[in-house]
Amino acid sequence: MDKFVVHKGLVAPMDRENVDTDAIIPKQFLKSIHRTGFGVNLFDAWRYKNEGQPGMDNATRPLNPDFVLNQARYQGASILVAGKNFGCGSSREHAPWALQQYGFRAVIAPSFADIFFNNSYKNGFLPIALTDSQVRRLIDETKGFVGYEVTIDLNAQTVTTPGGEVMAFDITPHRKFCLLNGFDDIGLSLRHAEKITAFEAARKARHPYYFNTRIA
Amino acid sequence: MAQTLYDKLFDSHVVHQEEDGTALVYIDRHLVHEVTSPQAFEGLRVAGRKLWRADSIVSTADHNTPTTGWDRGIDGITDPTSKEQVVTLDKNMKIYGALAYFPFLDKRQGIVHVIGPEQGATLPGMTVVCGDSHTSTHGAFACLAHGIGTSEVEHVMATQCLVAKKMKNMLIRVEGILPAGVTAKDMALAIIGRIGTAGGTGCAVEFAGSAIRALTMEGRMTLCNMAIEAGARAGMIAFDDATAAYLKGRTFAPKGKEWDIAVEYWKTLKSDDGAHFDNVIELRAETILPQVTWGTSPEMVTGIDGRVPDPEKIKDAGKRGDMERALLYMGLTPDTPMTEIHIDKVFIGSCTNSRIEDIRQAAWVVKRLGKRVAGNVKLALVVPGSGLVKAQAEAEGLHTIFTDAGFEWREPGCSMCLAMNADKLEAGERSASTSNRNFEGRQGTGGRTHLVSPAMAAAAAIEGKFADVRRLV
Numbered sequence: 308m309d310k311f312v313v314h315k316g317l318v319a320p321m322d323r324e325n326v327d328t329d330a331i332i333p334k335q336f337l338k339s340i341h342r343t344g345f346g347v348n349l350f351d352a353w354r355y356k357n358e359g360q361p362g363m364d365n366a367t368r369p370l371n372p373d374f375v376l377n378q379a380r381y382q383g384a385s386i387l388v389a390g391k392n393f394g395c396g397s398s399r400e401h402a403p404w405a406l407q408q409y410g411f412r413a414v415i416a417p418s419f420a421d422i423f424f425n426n427s428y429k430n431g432f433l434p435i436a437l438t439d440s441q442v443r444r445l446i447d448e449t450k451g452f453v454g455y456e457v458t459i460d461l462n463a464q465t466v467t468t469p470g471g472e473v474m475a476f477d478i479t480p481h482r483k484f485c486l487l488n489g490f491d492d493i494g495l496s497l498r499h500a501e502k503i504t505a506f507e508a509a510r511k512a513r514h515p516y517y518f519n520t521r522i523a
Numbered sequence: 524m525a526q527t528l529y530d531k532l533f534d535s536h537v538v539h540q541e542e543d544g545t546a547l548v549y550i551d552r553h554l555v556h557e558v559t560s561p562q563a564f565e566g567l568r569v570a571g572r573k574l575w576r577a578d579s580i581v582s583t584a585d586h587n588t589p590t591t592g593w594d595r596g597i598d599g600i601t602d603p604t605s606k607e608q609v610v611t612l613d614k615n616m617k618i619y620g621a622l623a624y625f626p627f628l629d630k631r632q633g634i635v636h637v638i639g640p641e642q643g644a645t646l647p648g649m650t651v652v653c654g655d656s657h658t659s660t661h662g663a664f665a666c667l668a669h670g671i672g673t674s675e676v677e678h679v680m681a682t683q684c685l686v687a688k689k690m691k692n693m694l695i696r697v698e699g700i701l702p703a704g705v706t707a708k709d710m711a712l713a714i715i716g717r718i719g720t721a722g723g724t725g726c727a728v729e730f731a732g733s734a735i736r737a738l739t740m741e742g743r744m745t746l747c748n749m750a751i752e753a754g755a756r757a758g759m760i761a762f763d764d765a766t767a768a769y770l771k772g773r774t775f776a777p778k779g780k781e782w783d784i785a786v787e788y789w790k791t792l793k794s795d796d797g798a799h800f801d802n803v804i805e806l807r808a809e810t811i812l813p814q815v816t817w818g819t820s821p822e823m824v825t826g827i828d829g830r831v832p833d834p835e836k837i838k839d840a841g842k843r844g845d846m847e848r849a850l851l852y853m854g855l856t857p858d859t860p861m862t863e864i865h866i867d868k869v870f871i872g873s874c875t876n877s878r879i880e881d882i883r884q885a886a887w888v889v890k891r892l893g894k895r896v897a898g899n900v901k902l903a904l905v906v907p908g909s910g911l912v913k914a915q916a917e918a919e920g921l922h923t924i925f926t927d928a929g930f931e932w933r934e935p936g937c938s939m940c941l942a943m944n945a946d947k948l949e950a951g952e953r954s955a956s957t958s959n960r961n962f963e964g965r966q967g968t969g970g971r972t973h974l975v976s977p978a979m980a981a982a983a984a985i986e987g988k989f990a991d992v993r994r995l996v
């Protein structure tokens with residue numbers, strides 16, 4: 308997993324609520340059996356004027372000039388700031404994969420859907436929840452100033468604006484530890500393999516009916 | 524201390540807990556489908572890790588599978604990328620094994636959330652996960668069931684556990700009696716209309732009250748299925764006689780003496796009197812009407828007697844913008860009565876509403892109206908949730924009610940719920956759909972989805988526009 312320590316980057320605004328995972332990466336791109344290659348189809352239905360299909364040459368597709376990420380001033384953006392309930396809808400991890408592979412390192416919003424929030428951490432992609440008014444201000448300032456960049460410091464748990472304003476955010480110690488070190492959860496969990504085995508044996512003794520092994 | 528059902532389920536699965544509350548939670552049942560598993564199996568292989576417990580896995584291909592052309596076998600899947608996913612699952616199942624695998628073309632294949640309970644593979648007291656957000660469905664059986672992402676799928680495969688933090692407890696109590704013609708789907712949509720699509724975020728929701736207890740297991744699954752659309756990762760309902768009656772005799776349910784021992788334990792799977800909930804929502808069943816969504820989020824919903832809302836009347840600028848965008852996408856004019864909205868296609872199916880009871884309700888409406896599908900409706904699909912549901916419906920003669928009226932009776936699968944196979948809306952087409960999401964492009968790029976119950980979808984197919992099913996009963 309990618310480490311996340313400090314990141315300074317250009318901000319792009321997505322000024323709407325309930326941005327769902329179907330919008331982030333439409334279902335036709337979920338047919339891949341790989342983990343990469345989703346960045347070019349991020350927000351596909353909003354980003355391009357024609358309907359996207361896997362395997363298309365995206366470089367030749369007509370772009371929707373009104374879509375925010377297509378504007379010249381947001382090229383190279385690595386931090387997205389959006390309205391509440393970002394990432395709602397399906398459990399597809401392709402959503403954080405697409406955001407990350409497009410070039411985003413973090414997304415800031417007043418709130419996130421639970422599964423999206425979880426999936427993001429597993430990939431070293433940082434979802435940051437700030438208050439409604441802080442997000443409103445970030446969106447307005449991003450729109451107001453070309454080249455607007457903020458600094459995210461995970462260790463300090465802060466977002467700092469160009470004006471020097473510091474906004475603090477919450478993260479659980481476990482997640483912070485994993486992100487700062489780029490640790491993969493599976494490796495960490497397997498340190499408890501003996502405990503898992505013991506738990507499993509006790510559970511099987513008490514509730515054998517959960518351990519049906521009949522192969523149908 | 525008095526505990527909620529969720530507290531009991533969570534606590535009984537904690538293997539290890541960190542100081543900050545992050546826990547390693549044991550997983551009893553892992554449901555696997557073709558879309559969210561290939562990268563997880565691949566990750567396992569690349570890391571040289573073993574699958575912890577193959578017999579916790581129940582697997583099927585459902586999202587990509589076609590609903591026609593099964594006689595052509597695997598070649599019936601014409602899209603090569605869809606076929607690759609289905610074939611990849613076959614390969615992985617051969618390598619790793621499972622308690623049960625119902626591949627494409629198997630008689631018992633179907634939507635993963637329909638076949639789990641149908642096989643008795645979902646049992647009270649379990650933790651159930653799947654790389655699919657509608658795993659909340661299984662909570663109808665007093666188990667802790669929720670969707671996970673692909674990294675978590677891999678994590679469960681490698682460790683039989685999930686890293687989780689306890690969620691908040693939320694109670695949604697519905698008392699009273701649902702009016703005739705009003706179903707669990709309407710109840711679900713009415714709840715989402717009330718609390719919003721983020722209303723349950725961070726919560727495990729328990730549904731309780733006399734109206735919930737009166738629901739069949741099919742209805743309870745529909746309700747828990749939609750918990751995720753209210754933002755709640757998990758929805759659940761306490762164990763009772765209806766739960767036991769549904770499970771008894773199913774393939775993977777305990778038998779004989781084991782059954783009695785299990786039932787004794789399962790009876791404890793309810794919230795204790797006085798248990799603490801962080802949030803309580805109360806509804807009266809009598810006030811719920813048949814629901815129809817008008818926008819691009821399940822919370823954008825109204826009763827059948829309602830009208831398309833007018834953004835002009837909304838003060839909050841953000842909400843107004845969302846509403847304007849939704850109406851533009853949906854091609855709707857403010858103040859249009861819902862009963863004046865004409866549709867192009869009808870979809871009866873999905874893990875929300877494709878069980879035998881749903882099919883029966885829709886068939887009943889078709890028969891009662893005694894007419895054929897309206898001329899303006901180009902396609903009306905009925906897609907049973909599993910091969911067994913299909914067989915049951917055919918044994919009851921329901922399929923001929925549909926086909927005689929001009930509906931198409933298809934093979935099981937997710938179908939037009941998310942249109943990963945050939946069943947979809949074309950740009951600008953409008954559907955009455957019994958599925959769970961009306962997001963932009965969900966049923967096809969540019970497609971416009973109205974979520975309704977099976978009875979309402981059947982009535983819309985015959986009338987060509989939305990109609991109040993209460994007048995039929």
Ligand code: SF4
Pocket residue numbers: 585586634635636655657873874875936937940941958959
């Ligand atoms: S029927 Fe729809 S919501 Fe249910 S599992 Fe399939 S695609 Fe997902």
